[in-house]
Amino acid sequence: MRDFKELKVWKKSHELCLLIYDVTKQFPNEEKFGIVSQIRRASVSVPTNISEGCGHDSNNEFKRYLRIASGSISEVEYLLILSKDLNYISNEQWSNLSDEVISIKKMLFNLVKAIV
Template sequence: MVNYKNYKVWERSHRLVLSVYGLTKNFPKSEEYNLISQMNRASVSIPTNIAEGCGRETQKEFIRYLYIASGSAHELDYLLLLASDLGYIESETSKTIISEIDEIKKMLASLIKTIKKSIRT
């Protein structure tokens, strides 16, 4: 069992959650149970799945949770694009956060690849 807090990808995804929550505070009240909820849940899902995967017994299980985290990152990527197109956030803000999501996706892919290599050897 590994401490999830030791992973840089967890740390960055946690900071991403804080950014998304700060951003969605300014969305219209009418989006409270729609886009706000969906974006917040997708963002929280990333570090949560990394943490849960660290608590699993096998590396294969950990990889499965990292894939789920990656899926949530892809979902959040789209939701930010949508929020930008709807005019809820500035285009530059959206681009900055999407850039951070892209980095997190790369980090997750790299971690998955590293763990898969260690399983084979």
């Protein structure tokens, strides 16, 4: 069994999740059940699926959960683009968050490749 708290990708995705929660506090109230809910759920899904995958003994199961996390981080990526285009976040916020997303995507991809 793996300890998810030791994985750099889990730590980074947890930090991104916290940032997403913070930045979405400024979104319009009418987005509470729209983009805010969707991007928060997607960002939570990344470290959650990494954690859940670590709880399985099988490498194949672990990889399956990492792939689900990869899908969720891509969802976050799109929702950040949408948020920028709707002027809910600044270009600077988008750039910083996008850099984190890309880093996590690469880490997940490389971790899946490294698991035999």
